[in-house]
Each structure stands twice: as C-alpha cells, then as structure tokens.
Amino acid sequence: MLEWWDSLSEMLKVLYCIAIPSTLILLLQLLLTMFGGHQDTGVEFSDTSGIDDLDLDFDGDASGDMDFVADGGNPADFATLKLLTLQTIVTFLAVFGWVSIICISSGLYYLVGILIGIQCGLCMMLLVAKMVQMSAKLAENGTLNLKNAIGETATVYLTIPAKSNGTGKITMQLQGRFCELDAVNAGSKAIPTGTQVLVTDIVSDILVVEEC
Numbered sequence: 001m002l003e004w005w006d007s008l009s010e011m012l013k014v015l016y017c018i019a020i021p022s023t024l025i026l027l028l029q030l031l032l033t034m035f036g037g038h039q040d041t042g043v044e045f046s047d048t049s050g051i052d053d054l055d056l057d058f059d060g061d062a063s064g065d066m067d068f069v070a071d072g073g074n075p076a077d078f079a080t081l082k083l084l085t086l087q088t089i090v091t092f093l094a095v096f097g098w099v100s101i102i103c104i105s106s107g108l109y110y111l112v113g114i115l116i117g118i119q120c121g122l123c124m125m126l127l128v129a130k131m132v133q134m135s136a137k138l139a140e141n142g143t144l145n146l147k148n149a150i151g152e153t154a155t156v157y158l159t160i161p162a163k164s165n166g167t168g169k170i171t172m173q174l175q176g177r178f179c180e181l182d183a184v185n186a187g188s189k190a191i192p193t194g195t196q197v198l199v200t201d202i203v204s205d206i207l208v209v210e211e212c
Helices: 002-007 010-035 086-105 110-141
Strands: 058-060 066-068 153-158 168-174 177-185 196-203 206-211
Touching: 010 086, 086 110, 153 177, 153 206, 168 196, 177 196
Parallel strands: 177 206
Antiparallel strands: 058 066, 153 168, 153 196, 168 177, 196 206
C-alpha cells in the first residue's frame, strides 16, 4: 500500500485526499438519510433559491446567505433550488476527485483531466440539488394549507350555529383530498346540514363560511 502511494504523482495524491474523505462523508449522509431520518436542510454556504435562465437577481437574506431569485417566468421555476449545501458540495468533491483520477490515470494531461472532473462534478452537484428540491416540494405538497380553502365551496356536515354561537363542520375537496374541517358562521342564522357554503376567511385555524 505504501509503495502504491509513493508511486503516485503529487497531483494524484491531492485528488485522492479529496475523493476518499468526500466519498466517506457522502456515504455517511446517505446512511443517515436512509436510517436516521436525516435531511440536509443545509449546512448552507449559500442559499441558492433560484436559477431562471439568464435572469438572475441577488438578494441577501437574514442569515447572510446570497439568494438567486427567479422571476417566475420559467415554467421549470427553480425558485427553491439550493445549489450550495453541504450535500451538494460533498457530491461535487467526490465526483470531481474520482473522475479526475480516472482521467489522469488513463493518460490524459492533468489540466484536461481536472477540467473534465470539474464539469462532471458540477453536473452531479446540480442534479443532487434538483433532487433535494423535488423531495422538498413533495413534502410541502403533503401539508394541508387551510388558506387554500378560501374562495372554495363546501358542504355543511354538522349544522353551523349562528355567528358567535359555536362551530360546526364542513366537508370539501382541498389539495386533492377529501377533508372534514371545523367552521363558523359569518351570518346571523344557523346553516343546516347539506347546505352549500363558501369559505370566506380563516380565524385561528377555523374556516369562516357563508351560504352560497
């Protein structure tokens, strides 16, 4: 092993010192994600919140991170893409290191091998960032947001008393699921079961409704 190490050029030694630790960290992150419920919410060196074609805007957030803010014009909308996190940086280092080692060991010039390694590392870095973004959107879509109910119609399930006399229940389709929710009456008359109502507001996580 020592003879193999001594036979390497200084450049390859440096690349191995980059590739091996970053790969071990990447494997540890994967194990934590699979078995420990770990999520890389970002040991973030920069919070990249969007890349939209060539229209980039810079905005410093409260944590001092630099954001790339999409204007919403791109249908793909990378508004929540976090490009520089611990996970993406470690991925870049691992891919850059191994690809460069392979290229140089196969006989390419050092500069060519390193440039190929950088390109592959950046591509994989962007891919990982996109995968994290997609998983975050899936988790977000699974959370019920009562604000989405405003302006929607519903059916009274349990009679809703007159204003300030208590709550009833309504049923409605919200975010693609059938929901049973608490509701209060904005009017002076009770709304009986089966009546179609319109959601007009939210007060302390209770929907405010009125007859259609």
